[in-house]
Amino acid sequence: MEHVCAVILAAGAGTRMKSEKAKVTHELCGKPMINWVIDAVKEAGATEIIVVTGYQEEQVRRSISENVIFASQKEQLGTGHALMQTLPLLNDQKGACLVLCGDIPLITAQTLRHITEDHISKGRAMTVLTAIVDNPHGYGRIIRDNSGNACRIVEQRDADEKQRNIKEINSGIYCYDIQWLVKSLKKLNNNNEQKEYYLTDTMSIICENGGDIGVISLDNHEEITGINDREQLAAAERILNRRIIKRHMKSGVTFLIPDSCIVEENVSIGADTVIYPGTILKGSTSIDVNCAIGPNCMISDTIVGKNTKVIYSVINQSRIGGDTTVGPFAYLRPGSIIGEKVKIGDFVEIKKSVIGDETKISHLTYVGDAEIGRNVNLGCGVVFVNYDGKVKSKTVVGDNSFIGCNVNLISPVEVKPNSYIAAGSTITDEVPEYSLAIARSRQTIIRDWVKKKGRVRGEKSDN
Ligand code: UD1
Numbered sequence: 001m002e003h004v005c006a007v008i009l010a011a012g013a014g015t016r017m018k019s020e021k022a023k024v025t026h027e028l029c030g031k032p033m034i035n036w037v038i039d040a041v042k043e044a045g046a047t048e049i050i051v052v053t054g055y056q057e058e059q060v061r062r063s064i065s066e067n068v069i070f071a072s073q074k075e076q077l078g079t080g081h082a083l084m085q086t087l088p089l090l091n092d093q094k095g096a097c098l099v100l101c102g103d104i105p106l107i108t109a110q111t112l113r114h115i116t117e118d119h120i121s122k123g124r125a126m127t128v129l130t131a132i133v134d135n136p137h138g139y140g141r142i143i144r145d146n147s148g149n150a151c152r153i154v155e156q157r158d159a160d161e162k163q164r165n166i167k168e169i170n171s172g173i174y175c176y177d178i179q180w181l182v183k184s185l186k187k188l189n190n191n192n193e194q195k196e197y198y199l200t201d202t203m204s205i206i207c208e209n210g211g212d213i214g215v216i217s218l219d220n221h222e223e224i225t226g227i228n229d230r231e232q233l234a235a236a237e238r239i240l241n242r243r244i245i246k247r248h249m250k251s252g253v254t255f256l257i258p259d260s261c262i263v264e265e266n267v268s269i270g271a272d273t274v275i276y277p278g279t280i281l282k283g284s285t286s287i288d289v290n291c292a293i294g295p296n297c298m299i300s301d302t303i304v305g306k307n308t309k310v311i312y313s314v315i316n317q318s319r320i321g322g323d324t325t326v327g328p329f330a331y332l333r334p335g336s337i338i339g340e341k342v343k344i345g346d347f348v349e350i351k352k353s354v355i356g357d358e359t360k361i362s363h364l365t366y367v368g369d370a371e372i373g374r375n376v377n378l379g380c381g382v383v384f385v386n387y388d389g390k391v392k393s394k395t396v397v398g399d400n401s402f403i404g405c406n407v408n409l410i411s412p413v414e415v416k417p418n419s420y421i422a423a424g425s426t427i428t429d430e431v432p433e434y435s436l437a438i439a440r441s442r443q444t445i446i447r448d449w450v451k452k453k454g455r456v457r458g459e460k461s462d463n
């Protein structure tokens with residue numbers, strides 16, 4: 001295929017978003033709007049991508065993760081004027097150029113590839129993507145000549161009564177022969193109602209100069225819908241989310257109520273995993289096969305091994321081995337490395353700690369800055385006292401140890417393998433291997449204290 005470049009227009013303000021942020025930087029399924037367009041264009045085969053920026057230029061440029069070339073449009077004098085800013089880059093190029101806006105995140109690579117291939121194979125000067133819509137208000141209308149060929153686009157504001165009744169609209173997505181584009185841009189003027197340089201005028205210019213113009217009409221208008229306000233942003237988010245979830249379902253993942261879940265673009269999920277309602281999977285999260293996730297989990301940038309169950313839990317930047325259960329109501333903070341066949345039960349918080357295989361942390365426990373071996377049992381209410389108000393210190397618990405309920409481990413401290421710690425102990429010193437540590441005051445009984453003090457509650461006392 002011949003050289004294909006793309007120009008994405010993103011210099012406009014997008015005032016209807018009512019936002020401090022430039023419109024195209026708003027995220028959909030965890031990815032800035034403009035990156036959806038860039039990725040689609042790239043997948044469609046464009047090898048050089050030029051993004052025209054202007055309004056909040058720095059912010060827009062920073063939001064783009066891909067390798068693109070930037071052109072600056074200092075003043076927003078229209079879509080044609082935006083394209084003119086790329087002339088120094090396009091002047092000497094040959095091949096095809098896709099042109100589209102940065103605010104149409106629903107456009108698919110498939111559609112862009114279709115228009116590009118059709119354009120190139122027919123050797124046209126320009127190909128425009130159109131749609132027939134019931135309510136064409138606001139869009140440019142496609143004007144066809146007597147033989148039915150598209151020859152001109154008239155903007156809503158410049159259209160007469162008859163033209164406004166035309167239901168075939170300009171999607172704002174085009175494929176040009178680069179040299180035809182360059183020549184026609186040089187002839188643009190701003191003789192119109194908005195005093196703008198309209199990119200759409202390139203069509204009549206090309207037509208008058210004998211260039212071939214093609215039209216591809218889309219059945220699915222969804223793809224060309226621009227995002228202008230928060231309502232459209234939400235609607236597009238939903239569509240993209242459905243597309244992502246559909247892809248996972250196709251590859252063997254079960255979603256009980258797909259619309260109740262949010263799955264970001266870069267998440268991977270293995271076959272036979274079941275995603276229960278209310279689950280949010282973000283960032284570079286990767287879930288292996290045959291897991292059960294949810295209901296109501298939020299998992300970000302985390303790797304989960306096969307056959308693992310996570311219920312009602314929040315997990316960030318962690319790694320969980322296979323055949324493990326997490327939750328209900330567990331909170332794994334960044335740097336939690338959980339082994340295989342581990343049990344992390346209810347109301348357990350883990351931060352920056354390594355937990356060995358087959359270890360059980362069943363309930364009400366805080367583990368921070370710790371290294372816990374395999375087959376360890378942490379009783380209910382164990383607290384790793386990792387912070388003295390100034391520095392955070394590390395605790396090491398060896399394999400096969402048993403930590404009783406309500407033990408405080410004052411770090412830095414080490415519990416050697418195969419040891420036991422009695423419930424309620426506050427451990428400040430190393431516990432040697434095969435030993436029992438008890439660190440609590442002995443119980444004292446004061447007989448009949450209650451009666452003597454007249455403190456009996458409930459039933460009557462003898463005296
Ligand atoms: C444009 C088309 C219209 C089409 C519609 C589809 C023109 C003249 N009209 O109208 O035929 O039906 O898109 O949505 O092209 N932009 C810049 N610099 C500028 C002006 C705009 O970068 O100086 C960018 C904006 O950021 C925006 C895009 O171009 O993403 C479209 O601009 P806008 O002014 O909204 O054009 P429309 O009126 O929608």
Ligand code: CA
Nearest residue numbers: 101103226228
């Ligand atoms: Ca628009």
